[in-house]
Amino acid sequence: xxxxxxPHLISQGFISFFRNGAMTTASIAVLIFCMILPGTFFLLIDxxxxxxxxxxxxxxxxxxxxxxxxxxxxxGIEEQISKIEHVSAYTQVTxxxxxxxxxxxxxxxxxxxxRYDSETNPVPHTFxxxxxxxxxxHSIIRDLNAITGIDEVKSQISVYEGxxxxxxxxxxxxxxxxxxxxxVAILVIMNTVKLTVYSxxxxxxxxxxxxxxxxxVIAPFIVEGVIIGIVSAVIALGIQFCLYEITVDMxxxxxxxxxxxxxxxxxxxxxxxxxxxxxxxxxxxxxxICVKKHLNV
Amino acid sequence: xIEFQDVSMAYPNGTEALDRVSLRIEDGxxxxxxxxxxxxxxxxxxxxxxxxxxxxxxxxxxxFRLDRxxxxxxxxxxxxxxxxxxxxxxxxxxxxxxxxxxxxRVVGEKVSVIRKRVPYFLNLAELTDKADRFPDELSxxxxxxxxxxxxxxxxPQIIIADEPTxxxxxxxxxxxxxxxxxxxxxxxxxxxxxxxxxxxxxxxKRVITLENGKIVSDxxxxxxxxxxxxxxxxxxxxxxxxxxxxxxxGGVAE
Ligand SMILES: Nc1ncnc2c1ncn2[C@@H]1O[C@H](COP(=O)(O)OP(=O)(O)O)[C@@H](O)[C@H]1O
Ligand SMILES: [Mg+2]
Numbered sequence: 001x002x003x004x005x006x007p008h009l010i011s012q013g014f015i016s017f018f019r020n021g022a023m024t025t026a027s028i029a030v031l032i033f034c035m036i037l038p039g040t041f042f043l044l045i046d047x048x049x050x051x052x053x054x055x056x057x058x059x060x061x062x063x064x065x066x067x068x069x070x071x072x073x074x075x076g077i078e079e080q081i082s083k084i085e086h087v088s089a090y091t092q093v094t095x096x097x098x099x100x101x102x103x104x105x106x107x108x109x110x111x112x113x114x115r116y117d118s119e120t121n122p123v124p125h126t127f128x129x130x131x132x133x134x135x136x137x138h139s140i141i142r143d144l145n146a147i148t149g150i151d152e153v154k155s156q157i158s159v160y161e162g163x164x165x166x167x168x169x170x171x172x173x174x175x176x177x178x179x180x181x182x183x184v185a186i187l188v189i190m191n192t193v194k195l196t197v198y199s200x201x202x203x204x205x206x207x208x209x210x211x212x213x214x215x216x217v218i219a220p221f222i223v224e225g226v227i228i229g230i231v232s233a234v235i236a237l238g239i240q241f242c243l244y245e246i247t248v249d250m251x252x253x254x255x256x257x258x259x260x261x262x263x264x265x266x267x268x269x270x271x272x273x274x275x276x277x278x279x280x281x282x283x284x285x286x287x288x289i290c291v292k293k294h295l296n297v
Numbered sequence: 298x299i300e301f302q303d304v305s306m307a308y309p310n311g312t313e314a315l316d317r318v319s320l321r322i323e324d325g326x327x328x329x330x331x332x333x334x335x336x337x338x339x340x341x342x343x344x345x346x347x348x349x350x351x352x353x354x355x356x357x358x359x360x361f362r363l364d365r366x367x368x369x370x371x372x373x374x375x376x377x378x379x380x381x382x383x384x385x386x387x388x389x390x391x392x393x394x395x396x397x398x399x400x401x402r403v404v405g406e407k408v409s410v411i412r413k414r415v416p417y418f419l420n421l422a423e424l425t426d427k428a429d430r431f432p433d434e435l436s437x438x439x440x441x442x443x444x445x446x447x448x449x450x451x452x453p454q455i456i457i458a459d460e461p462t463x464x465x466x467x468x469x470x471x472x473x474x475x476x477x478x479x480x481x482x483x484x485x486x487x488x489x490x491x492x493x494x495x496x497x498x499x500x501x502k503r504v505i506t507l508e509n510g511k512i513v514s515d516x517x518x519x520x521x522x523x524x525x526x527x528x529x530x531x532x533x534x535x536x537x538x539x540x541x542x543x544x545x546x547g548g549v550a551e
Contacts, residue, residue, distance in 0.1 A: 002405030206386045209346070210447070211376035212403040214369070 013223025016196040023192040031232035034181035041174030064124040066151040084143045086136035090129045098123035189286035197294045225287030229279025304354035314340040316510040332507035379448030381458040387432040394428040400450040418446040455486040
């Protein structure tokens with residue numbers, strides 16, 4: 001096949017694309033689902049990650065020392081914490097520092113907080129224990145709880161674990177939906193291309209007799225599949241964008257900053273590339289299988 | 298150049314269509330292939346196009362060894378031959394012009410060359426004023442001339458016409474044969490498959506006669522002795538009316 005044949009072959013692909021109206025529309029519809037559903041799950045998962053990143057102290061366990069503990073006790077506790085396995089670092093916030101920080105964070109109750117002095121300060125001395133591996137969190141928490149003089153141990157581990165369960169659920173559903181829809185899309189595109197193969201059967205036979213190469217015969221069908229894929233990707237991207245923007249509007253903002261990521265800045269490029277990849281890949285695969293099956297080339 | 302060396306061909310169902318055929322056709326020759334229905338004529342042209350494969354022997358066409366050539370070379374083999382099929386095999390959804398132009402597009406010819414050469418071949422086939430018609434809007438003879446123009450479009454060395462006079466009147470048959478003779482004068486090898494004895498006798502070219510898949514004669518003019526063996530009515534007819542002429546024209550008896 002020569003380079004100068006390419007414009008002709010592409011125009012043939014377009015002609016077939018527009019000829020099989022109903023089937024082409026069906027192919028595009030299925031492909032759009034094949035893109036938007038996994039796309040939606042991807043956006044959900046990414047926004048869960050974004051939510052987790054927004055949580056303070058996600059990677060920190062707070063261990064509160066019992067009220068009334070003296071400096072001696074605190075040094076003893078510190079020594080025990082330093083011996084716990086998998087603790088990567090820790091810092092301390094004294095009761096006084098804690099009280100000041102609270103006043104900063106919650107200016108509305110500053111008046112009330114001002115009434116406390118270091119004698120009556122209810123904020124406990126706090127150890128902020130950091131770790132590198134989420135798998136070890138539970139054992140660290142157990143060890144912290146075992147230290148006498150530690151009143152309470154708090155972490156965001158349950159939020160983290162809940163979010164992760166949700167993420168893996170979405171990932172599994174998303175992948176399965178994609179696989180199933182992908183198979184359906186391939187079958188529907190194959191049927192669409194088959195219509196073209198049948199309507200051009202005689203023409204193809206004649207082309208062979210006058211010396212057309214297999215590539216020359218096949219190329220328009222592949223082009224037809226690719227066009228179906230690209231058109232689906234463009235439409236799916238538009239729909240995904242609209243759905244996302246509607247969701248962003250509904251979720252709203254928190255303290256003036258958007259809760260969800262921005263479609264254009266955060267997702268447009270990756271989703272566009274993914275949709276095009278899904279579309280072109282399924283178009284090419286479906287056309288190739290179909291041509292192999294219905295034309296012995 | 299075409300060379301059959303001891304070529305046999307059997308269809309998958311066991312029918313022996315050709316049996317140890319050996320023949321050689323040089324570039325620039327004009328050859329009739331005759332024989333009654335089922336003799337193996339069409340099979341022979343199918344082998345030339347590698348539409349079917351030979352079962353044994355050796356077949357060479359324009360430097361392609363067909364018996365051991367990979368399938369991907371078939372398009373390039375076919376481009377060295379222009380075939381006018383009995384049913385013409387025109388593209389029904391393309392105009393006369395596009396039918397000829399498309400053959401050139403298939404081989405990746407330049408658009409500028411296509412624009413120049415198509416009118417030339419349409420003129421040669423006297424179709425210039427029909428360029429924008431579709432095949433269904435043409436008479437059988439006109440469709441056949443389109444098929445000729447298309448067969449010539451890529452300047453093949455060999456032109457093959459399968460039963461070109463099969464469904465036209467005798468006067469038209471002469472026109473078609475005259476066109477083929479003119480093509481032959483351009484230096485092309487011309488192979489005409491036919492059972493039109495009148496025509497074969499008239500032109501006094503090389504005649505290869507097939508019978509039951511075997512070559513039973515290969516000579517210039519018609520072999521009267523073998524004509525005698527045919528029982529089809531049209532042979533009877535041509536012998537009755539033209540026997541004298543046939544002998545006078547140099548049909549040599551064995
Ligand atoms: N596709 C086929 N399958 C099996 N037998 C065939 C096929 N085509 C032709 N034949 C047989 O091969 C022999 C030669 O046929 P063919 O070449 O078509 O003869 P002709 O063109 O001289 O009439 C005949 O006996 C015919 O029945
Ligand atoms: Mg025949």
